[in-house]
Every structure is written in C-alpha cells, then in structure tokens.
Amino acid sequence: MRTLRFLLQKEFRQILRSKSLLFSIILGPIIQLTLLPLAANFEVKKIAVAVVDHDHSTYSRKLIDKIYASKYFSNGRYRESYKEGAKLVEQNNADIVLEIPHNFEVNMVRDGHEELFIAVNAINGTKAGVGSGYLGAIIADFNQNIRLQWDQPGHFAEAASIDLVNENWYNPFMNYFLYMVPGLMVSLLTGIGAFSASLNIVKEKEIGTIEQINVTPVKKYDFILAKLIPYWVLSMFVFTIGMIISRVAYNIVPVGNISLLYGFLSVYLLTLLGAGLLISTYSDTQQQAVSLAFFFVLVFNMISGVFTPIDSMPGWGQVLSYISPMSHFAAVMRMVVLKGSTFHDILPHFVAIIILAVIFNTWAILNYRKTT
Amino acid sequence: MNTAVLKQLFAFIQKEFYHVFRDRKTLLMLFGVPIAQVLLFGFVLSNEIKGSRIVVCDYAKDYGSQEIIRKIEASKYFKVQKAALTHDQIEAELRSGNIKMAVIFPDHFYNDLSHLNKAQIQIIADASDPNTATTLTSYLTSIINDYQAEALAQTNVSQTIVPQVKMLYNPELLGAPNFVPGVMALVLMLICAMMTSIAIVKEKEMGTMEILLVSPLKPYLVILAKTIPYLLVSLLNLAAILLMSVYLLDLAIKGSVLLLFLESTLFIISCLALGLWISVGAESQMAAMMTSQMSLMLPTMMLTGFMFPIENMPIWMQGISYIVPSRYYYTIVKAIMLQGLGFSAIWRETLVLAFITFVLIVVNIRKFKIRLA
Amino acid sequence: MDNIAIKADKLTKRFGDFVAVDAITFDVKQGEIFGFVGANGAGKTTAMRILCGLSVPTSGTATVAGFDVYKQAEEIKKNIGYMSQKFSLYEDLTVMENITFYAGIYGLSDKEIKDRGAELLDRLGITAEAKTFVGSLPLGWKQKLAFSVAVIHRPKIVFLDEPTGGVDPVTRRQFWDLIYEASDRGITAFVTTHYMDEAEYCGRVSVMVDGRIDAFDTPANLKKQFSVNSMNEVFYQLARGAKRKAD
Numbered sequence: 001m002r003t004l005r006f007l008l009q010k011e012f013r014q015i016l017r018s019k020s021l022l023f024s025i026i027l028g029p030i031i032q033l034t035l036l037p038l039a040a041n042f043e044v045k046k047i048a049v050a051v052v053d054h055d056h057s058t059y060s061r062k063l064i065d066k067i068y069a070s071k072y073f074s075n076g077r078y079r080e081s082y083k084e085g086a087k088l089v090e091q092n093n094a095d096i097v098l099e100i101p102h103n104f105e106v107n108m109v110r111d112g113h114e115e116l117f118i119a120v121n122a123i124n125g126t127k128a129g130v131g132s133g134y135l136g137a138i139i140a141d142f143n144q145n146i147r148l149q150w151d152q153p154g155h156f157a158e159a160a161s162i163d164l165v166n167e168n169w170y171n172p173f174m175n176y177f178l179y180m181v182p183g184l185m186v187s188l189l190t191g192i193g194a195f196s197a198s199l200n201i202v203k204e205k206e207i208g209t210i211e212q213i214n215v216t217p218v219k220k221y222d223f224i225l226a227k228l229i230p231y232w233v234l235s236m237f238v239f240t241i242g243m244i245i246s247r248v249a250y251n252i253v254p255v256g257n258i259s260l261l262y263g264f265l266s267v268y269l270l271t272l273l274g275a276g277l278l279i280s281t282y283s284d285t286q287q288q289a290v291s292l293a294f295f296f297v298l299v300f301n302m303i304s305g306v307f308t309p310i311d312s313m314p315g316w317g318q319v320l321s322y323i324s325p326m327s328h329f330a331a332v333m334r335m336v337v338l339k340g341s342t343f344h345d346i347l348p349h350f351v352a353i354i355i356l357a358v359i360f361n362t363w364a365i366l367n368y369r370k371t372t
Numbered sequence: 373m374n375t376a377v378l379k380q381l382f383a384f385i386q387k388e389f390y391h392v393f394r395d396r397k398t399l400l401m402l403f404g405v406p407i408a409q410v411l412l413f414g415f416v417l418s419n420e421i422k423g424s425r426i427v428v429c430d431y432a433k434d435y436g437s438q439e440i441i442r443k444i445e446a447s448k449y450f451k452v453q454k455a456a457l458t459h460d461q462i463e464a465e466l467r468s469g470n471i472k473m474a475v476i477f478p479d480h481f482y483n484d485l486s487h488l489n490k491a492q493i494q495i496i497a498d499a500s501d502p503n504t505a506t507t508l509t510s511y512l513t514s515i516i517n518d519y520q521a522e523a524l525a526q527t528n529v530s531q532t533i534v535p536q537v538k539m540l541y542n543p544e545l546l547g548a549p550n551f552v553p554g555v556m557a558l559v560l561m562l563i564c565a566m567m568t569s570i571a572i573v574k575e576k577e578m579g580t581m582e583i584l585l586v587s588p589l590k591p592y593l594v595i596l597a598k599t600i601p602y603l604l605v606s607l608l609n610l611a612a613i614l615l616m617s618v619y620l621l622d623l624a625i626k627g628s629v630l631l632l633f634l635e636s637t638l639f640i641i642s643c644l645a646l647g648l649w650i651s652v653g654a655e656s657q658m659a660a661m662m663t664s665q666m667s668l669m670l671p672t673m674m675l676t677g678f679m680f681p682i683e684n685m686p687i688w689m690q691g692i693s694y695i696v697p698s699r700y701y702y703t704i705v706k707a708i709m710l711q712g713l714g715f716s717a718i719w720r721e722t723l724v725l726a727f728i729t730f731v732l733i734v735v736n737i738r739k740f741k742i743r744l745a
Numbered sequence: 746m747d748n749i750a751i752k753a754d755k756l757t758k759r760f761g762d763f764v765a766v767d768a769i770t771f772d773v774k775q776g777e778i779f780g781f782v783g784a785n786g787a788g789k790t791t792a793m794r795i796l797c798g799l800s801v802p803t804s805g806t807a808t809v810a811g812f813d814v815y816k817q818a819e820e821i822k823k824n825i826g827y828m829s830q831k832f833s834l835y836e837d838l839t840v841m842e843n844i845t846f847y848a849g850i851y852g853l854s855d856k857e858i859k860d861r862g863a864e865l866l867d868r869l870g871i872t873a874e875a876k877t878f879v880g881s882l883p884l885g886w887k888q889k890l891a892f893s894v895a896v897i898h899r900p901k902i903v904f905l906d907e908p909t910g911g912v913d914p915v916t917r918r919q920f921w922d923l924i925y926e927a928s929d930r931g932i933t934a935f936v937t938t939h940y941m942d943e944a945e946y947c948g949r950v951s952v953m954v955d956g957r958i959d960a961f962d963t964p965a966n967l968k969k970q971f972s973v974n975s976m977n978e979v980f981y982q983l984a985r986g987a988k989r990k991a992d
Contacts, residue, residue: 002849003849003850003852005849006845006849006850007846009849010835010838010842013838014835014837014838024662024666028662028666031666032670035674035689036670036674038685038689039675039680039684039685039689043502043506043681044681045683046683074683089540090707090711090717091717092703112532113532113533115533115536116533116534116535117535117536117538118535118536118537118538119537119538120537120538120539120540121540122539122540122541122543122549123542123711124681125420125550126420127681129420130507132539133511133514134510136514136517136537137510137514137517139533139535140517140533142533143532143533161489161490161520162485162490162493162519163490163491163492163493164492164493164509164512164516166495166509167494167495167496167497168499168502168505169466169496169497169498169499171499171501171502172499174499174502174506175502178500178502179501179503199658203658207836208829208833209835211799211829211833212829213850215797215798215825215827216847216850217823217851218850282397285395286657286658287395287398287570287571287574287657288395288397288398290401290570290657290661291397291398291401292397292401294401294405295401295404295405295408298405298408299408299412302413302416303416307679309424311421311422311423311425311451311472312423314415314416316416317415317416320416331469334500334501335469339466339467339469339498339500340467341467341468341469345467345469
C-alpha cells in the first residue's frame with residue numbers, strides 16, 4: 001500500500017503538471033459537449049422542394065402553400081420545367097422536385113383522380129424516405145380537405161378514417177438534445193479512457209523509465225493500479241463536469257438515480273482502462289498506441305448505438321455491439337437519464353460490463369511482463 | 373533538377389517507405405481503419421430505422437385489426453411481438469428498452485370503423501430517441517393509410533391524388549451511397565494530415581530532423597520525400613475503398629474514374645499541407661495528435677454533411693463549414709460517383725479546393741523559411 | 746562465503762540460436778568496484794539484465810546478494826540499485842520529487858526520505874535546486890543525481906550500465922568519486938563501461954568478447970599478463986579476435 005501511495009503521488013504530479021494533457025482531457029470534452037450537440041442532429045427538416053407548377057390553379061396554389069407551411073419543408077424555388085428543377089437537385093440546391101401537371105384541377109374535378117410527379121434526391125436514403133413520407137402525408141391531408149370541401153354529401157361514398165392517437169413518452173417535446181447529449185458524453189469518456197492510459201504507459205517505455213521501475217521491488221499490480229487510478233478519478237471528474245454542462249446548457253436532469261450512473265460508470269471505466277492497458281502492452285511507440293487506440297475507439301463508437309440504431313444492424317453486427325463495452329454504457333446512460341430505469345432494468349448491462357472488465361484486465365495483466 | 377538530386381530524393385523516399393511499411397501496428401491504422409469503416413458502414417450501420425421491436429396489443433381481434441397487424445408484420449421496419457399487455461406492463465417493457473413502441477387496438481375496432489366511419493389506434497412511442505419515435509410513427513401512419521387506400525379503392529370515392537414518386541440516384545434508399553464519399557474524405561484526412569504530422573513531429577522529437585535538414589537536399593525536398601509515401605498510401609486506400617464499394621457494396625462509379633482520382637489527388641495535397649502546418653506548430657507527438665483530432669477530425673466528421681445534416685446546424689456553424697476542405701471534396705465525390713456528373717458541374721468546388729490548397733502551401737513555405745532562418 | 750556479493754556459474758542466455766551470454770563464470774566481492782567491459786554487442790547489458798532480475802537466463806546459475814536469479818528475482822530487486830544508460834529520472838518532476846518517489850517505492854519511511862534526501866542534496870551541493878525540474882538540469886548533474894537516487898535505499902549492490910556516456914571528463918571524475926564513496930560505505934558497484942580509463946579505476950575487471958569472459962583480473966595483473974601499459978591495449982588485443990559485429 002505504501003508503494004502505491006508513492007506511485008500515485010508521482011502520477012498525479014505528472015498529470016496535473018502537463019498543461020497540454022489537462023487541456024485535452026478536461027477542456028476538450030467541455031468544448032465538444034457544447035459544440036457537438038449543435039451539429040449532431042439527425043432530424044430531417046428543412047427539406048428544399050423545387051416546385052414545377054404547370055397548372056397555376058387554385059388547387060395547385062393551395063397545395064404548394066400547404067407544403068411550405070410545414071416545418072419540414074423550407075421555402076423552395078419555382079421552376080418552369082422539370083429539367084430546370086432537376087438541375088437544382090444536381091447542384092444540391094433542392095432535395096425534392098414536385099411537378100404539378102397541366103389541368104391538375106380540371107382533371108381532378110372531371111375524372112376524380114390525377115397524378116402528381118415527385119422526384120427525390122435519394123443519395124441520403126434516410127432523408128429521402130422520411131422527406132417523401134412527409135410530403136405524401138401532406139398531399140394525403142390536402143386530398144382529404146378538398147374532398148370535404150367540394151364533395152356533395154351522398155354523391156360519393158364517404159371515406160372511413162382511422163385516427164392515430166399518438167403518445168410520446170419520456171421526451172414528449174421531442175427534444176433532440178435530451179437524446180444526443182448523454183450519448184455524446186459516453187463517446188467522449190470512451191475516447192479519454194482508451195487513449196490516455198495507453199499513451200501514458202507507452203511513454204514510459206519510450207523514454208526508458210519503465211526499465212528503472214522494473215528493477216525496483218514494485219509489484220506489477222501496484223504499478224498498473226497507479227497508472228489506472230488517476231485516469232479513473234479524472235474520468236469521474238470529467239463525467240461530473242459533463243453532467244453539470246448538460247444541466248446548465250441543455251437543462252437535462254436525469255429522471256433516474258444519479259448514483260446508479262456513477263456506479264455503472266465506475267465499472268465501465270475499469271473495462272475501458274483495462275482495454276487501454278492492453279493496447280499499451282502491445283505497443284512500443286506512442287504512434288503505435290495511438291493507431292491501435294484509434295482503431296478500437298472508432299469501431300466501439302460506430303457500433304455503440306450512439307449514432308445509429310442497434311436494431312437496424314444485421315445479427316452479427318448486434319453481436320459485435322454486445323461485446324463492445326461502449327454500447328452497454330450508452331444504453332444505460334440513456335435509460336437512466338431519460339426513462340428513469342432502475343437497477344433491475346439495467347442489470348443485464350451490468351453483468352455484461354463486469355464480465356468485459358474481468359476479461360480485459362486479466363488479459364492485460366497477463367500480457368504485461370517485468371521480465372523477458 | 374539534375375539526376376544527382378533526383379537520386380538523393382529517391383533515396384529519401386525509399387527510407388520513408390521503410391518507416392511506413394515496417395511498422396505493422398501503424399499499418400493497421402493506415403489500412404485497417406479504412407477497411408473497417410467501409411465494412412461497418414456498408415453492412416452494419418445504417419441511419420435507416422428498421423427491425424425495431426414493437427409490441428402490438430390487439431384487444432379487438434377482428435377482421436380490421438388483424439389485417440393491419442398482418443401489414444405491420446410484413447414491413448421490414450418492425451419486429452412484432454403480439455401480447456395483450458396492461459398499461460404497467462407496457463411501461464416496464466419500454467423502460468427496460470425491450471421495445472420501442474406499443475400499438476394498441478381497442479375493442480370493437482372494425483365495428484367502429486365500418487359503422488361509425490371512425491376508429492382509433494393508440495400508439496405509445498419511446499420518444500427518448502425522438503428521431504426513431506417520429507420515424508416509426510410515420511411508418512405506421514403510412515401502413516394505415518395504405519390499408520385505408522385499399523379499402524377505399526373498393527368503394528367509389530372522388531378526387532384522388534396519386535403521387536408518383538421517383539427516387540433519384542439511389543432507388544433502394546441504401547445507406548452506402550451517402551457514406552462512401554464521406555468515408556473517403558475522412559480516411560484521406562486521417563492518413564494524410566494526422567499521420568504525416570505525427571511522423572514529422574517524431575523526427576523533430578528524436579532530433580533526426582536536424583540531420584535531414586543539414587543534408588545536401590533542399591529542405592522542401594526533404595518535406596516532399598516525407599509526404600510522398602503518405603500520398604501513395606492514400607491513393608492505394610482510395611483504390612481499395614472504391615474496389616470495395618463496387619464489388620462488395622454494389623455501388624457503381626457513374627462518372628469518370630480518372631476525374632475522381634485527379635480531384636482526390638488535389639484533396640490529398642491539401643490534407644498533406646494541413647498535416648505539415650500542424651507539425652510545424654506541435655512540439656510533441658501527443659500534441660500533434662490532439663491538434664489533428666480537434667481541428668481536423670472533428671470538423672471533417674461534423675461539417676462535411678455526411679454524418680450530420682448541415683442544414684440543421686446554427687448559422688455560424690454552417691459558416692465555418694465553408695472553410696473545411698472536406699466539405700468540397702465530399703460534394704465533388706458525390707457528383708462524380710453517384711450523380712455521374714462531369715467537370716462542368718464541379719468546377720466551382722474544385723476552384724475553392726485548389727485555392728485553399730494554394731494558401732496552405734504558401735503559409736507552410738513561409739513558416740518553414742522563418743524556422744530555418 | 747558471506748563476502749561474495751554476486752556469483753555466476755556458466756550463466757547462459759540464448760535468443761533463438763544467438764548466444765548472447767555464453768557460459769560466463771565470475772564472482773564479485775562485497776564492497777568491490779567491479780568493471781564489466783566489452784565492445785558494443787559483446788553481451789554486457791544482457792548479462793547485467795539477468796543479474797538485475799529483468800531477464801531470465803537460459804541455463805547456468807547465479808546468485809545476487811545471496812538470492813537466486815531464477816526464483817528470487819523480487820528479493821534481488823529489494824537489495825540492488827540500478828542506473829541505466831538511458832536517463833532514468835522523470836524530467837517533469839523536480840529533484841526532490843524524484844528522490845521522494847524512488848525512496849518511497851523502496852519502502853523508506855517518511856523521516857528517512859526527508860533525512861537522506863537532505864543529506865543527498867547536501868553531498869551533491871544542489872540543495873538550492875531541490876525544486877528545480879530535472880529536465881532543466883545539465884546532463885552531468887542529472888547523472889550524479891541519478892546515481893545518488895539509485896543508492897538512496899542503501900542497497901548491497903548497485904548496477905551501473907554505462908553511467909558516464911556523453912559526460913565531460915571533469916564530471917566523469919566527480920562521478921567516480923561518488924562510486925568510491927559508495928564503495929567505502931560497503932556498497933558493491935557493478936559497472937559496465939567502454940571507457941578504458943574508467944576500467945583502470947576498478948578493483949577487478951572482466952573483459953567480455955562475443956558473449957564469453959576472455960579475461961578476468963585486476964587491471965594491474967591484466968596489463969602484466971598482456972605485457973602492455975594500459976587497459977586500452979589489453980582491450981584491443983582481446984577485441985581484435987571478436988567475430989561478432991558491433992551493434
């Protein structure tokens with residue numbers, strides 16, 4: 001224990017003294033947490049519609065007004081021909097071209113039906129799907145309206161309608177920050193944990209001081225603990241700052257128990273620092289450690305469910321996601337903050353993360369050698 | 373340039389290749405990251421929301437509800453679990469994250485619909501992820517609209533608008549077409565800017581830079597030699613990404629491959645210039661890495677538009693995106709690869725990119741001269 | 746044989762088919778200054794790493810401070826000090842912080858750390874620099890400080906791996922004074938070097954060539970044996986026969 005005290009004293013001195021490290025560990029997340037949520041907004045809105053109106057009738061103008069009145073569509077441009085509309089799409093100045101044919105209104109009244117032509121830039125599949133869906137809904141609504149307005153009762157059969165009664169739980173105002181900020185916090189903590197611990201140990205290798213430690217009676221686990229504890233404490237601190245930022249800047253108050261979050265985080269950090277340690281035992285230079293850490297952090301991030309839904313992944317992707325520690329923390333974070341999930345709800349994630357912690361740390365300690 | 377200088381330059385480039393290709397762990401970064409990204413984005417990740425687990429509570433169990441449930445089950449967007457849960461049970465399921473939505477058909481659903489001309493379906497969505505909640509609700513709405521349209525088609529109803537929708541460039545709404553250009557921009561930025569800056573700072577840290585600078589080769593040739601391997605690695609990566617896109621992801625290159633490579637070379641040069649710029653300022657490898665991360669990686673991920681829609685961002689942030697080179701490159705790649713457009717459609721972006729590159733090179737040369745003076 | 750500090754018998758280390766250390770046999774007496782010389786790549790550092798418990802030998806036996814290198818590596822580590830050719834203090838810690846750290850991990854009490862630290866600073870004449878960052882000290886001072894820190898826990902043996910590399914002659918002289926002082930206090934010094942004038946300062950010298958010990962005696966006897974006037978010439982005669990290239 002006494003040895004550990006001196007090892008820890010040294011680590012803390014070095015960390016607190018390194019301005020650039022402290023800057024990147026503490027200020028970095030603060031900046032990212034205030035800027036990223038502003039950008040990380042997947043909501044599909046402000047879809048630019050180019051309208052080619054060959055009809056210029058009351059119907060067509062009403063339809064166009066209705067489209068632009070929606071919050072999903074930004075005020076678009078009018079073009080005289082489809083070709084010109086398509087040109088706007090090519091230049092990325094429009095997402096959708098809506099073409100209203102000649103005699104749209106006349107045909108509607110006379111024949112009882114008419115076609116509208118819609119072309120969607122589908123390079124971004126999600127935006128295209130959701131956007132054309134919104135447009136379809138507006139057109140259907142418009143359709144319903146003109147029927148009610150123009151139809152003589154009894155002339156045609158009345159259409160039956162189904163009402164969707166829609167309840168949005170946990171986030172009734174559909175606040176996107178509420179969902180993204182906790183996720184981004186998980187992403188940031190993961191980056192710090194994996195990079196800092198691995199780089200720190202490799203640095204001692206590079207400058208040769210690790211040799212000196214190896215000839216002292218310092219025990220392997222003391223040395224490793226002394227490397228992990230400071231970053232564990234630091235990450236807890238960064239998490240606390242993150243919670244304060246999300247409270248102040250985004251008004252996010254966890255519905256669930258905060259101590260549950262800290263409890264889970266403390267185990268999660270063990271897993272993560274173990275992974276960082278593992279990377280350091282496989283690297284000889286900082287460049288290598290950065291490369292390895294970067295690779296894994298990237299993969300962890302992408303399959304974590306923070307940015308894309310896990311349900312959409314194929315089976316083996318979901319398995320991959322399950323064995324990556326970050327997915328569990330992301331899930332727990334959102335569950336507790338947004339839904340007030342209890343210990344019982346998050347128990348499966350807890351078990352998974354403990355198993356992962358044991359695996360990473362055992363592997364790392366076995367792989368760290370004092371002798372050759 | 374006479375042959376002796378060329379020979380020296382060649383020797384230097386050869387040395388740099390040894391550095392790059394002998395370090396297996398760094399190679400993992402150089403080639404593993406791009407490949408993993410393409411594979412993950414291609415097969416695992418998708419912004420599309422599908423396969424969402426929902427529970428359907430059918431208290432009606434009549435012709436109408438069963439017909440709609442059959443339609444929901446047939447959709448790829450939902451994984452349906454049928455159970456008549458109580459309100460509390462639904463809440464527990466939502467809270468533990470087992471389901472994303474509950475759809476409830478009340479008693480006498482079809483009876484109400486056919487006799488009162490009005491019926492209700494209740495949806496309870498887990499809106500903790502607003503995007504998923506909205507999307508699932510809109511999928512469900514269109515399924516129900518569909519059902520109604522079919523029912524209407526059997527009766528005689530007036531004034532029906534029939535929208536004909538055509539999906540341009542990507543009719544199946546796949547994720548790949550959107551991300552491949554983004555991954556290309558990200559990977560080239562990563563390799564050229566980040567790895568180059570770390571490699572140069574490493575020579576500075578170890579003091580070997582001085583030795584190179586006192587060699588008979590001109591300083592700018594030394595720098596050229598250091599960057600050429602990364603240029604080649606980048607082009608190799610580009611080729612690998614394109615091959616994977618074509619053969620694994622079935623994403624054809626519609627425009628000119630030559631034009632694509634020329635534009636990419638321009639972008640790579642701008643990234644190399646950025647890497648150099650960082651390396652001049654950074655005093656340690658750690659610092660070079662942090663600077664690259666903060667000032668290059670993040671803006672590339674955030675502000676090119678391939679991960680997050682730019683139009684949703686605050687205006688000032690959209691303004692910043694105009695000085696990010698990868699934004700222009702992303703637009704160029706999309707135009708050539710997916711839209712099959714020629715140079716006439718992208719000359720503006722090319723011009724801006726060339727201008728940024730030119731400015732960066734001038735800044736670098738000036739900084740370098742000051743340091744040597 | 747209480748007065749034997751280090752004893753090696755047919756100690757061998759192979760890396761694949763490369764024999765780095767080839768059946769070396771020698772002993773070092775308590776309080777002796779023992780010179781371990783050889784060309785680069787002769788196997789000095791490997792042999793020293795085995796004796797420090799950093800590397801496990803392939804065959805042969807060795808004891809350090811009475812402990813077996815195979816089974817009691819951790820016991821050995823408590824009884825030795827070590828200073829490597831790579832500078833081993835933390836440049837981002839101050840002089841006193843480095844002293845506290847190393848003294849602390851060798852288990853000295855707070856009072857001992859304070860007393861011995863003050864004494865050390867006083868002996869080196871750098872009391873005023875206690876709060877200076879080690880990174881900003883001149884190289885000569887760093888080396889002397891590193892040595893003093895390596896013996897702060899009063900080990901039985903101190904291993905010095907090319908301790909005076911890159912240091913000017915005056916500082917080298919002062920450095921050797923520190924080694925003599927330690928030796929007077931009963932600390933055995935095991936020094937590898939390729940400065941032959943330093944070999945002259947040692948009690949006994951072993952010369953390694955191609956992993957073997959080709960000569961082993963006092964400097965005076967070695968010179969007599971090879972009928973030359975300096976250790977330099979002894980070394981040339983032996984090293985000329987080397988087959989291994991310097992690394």
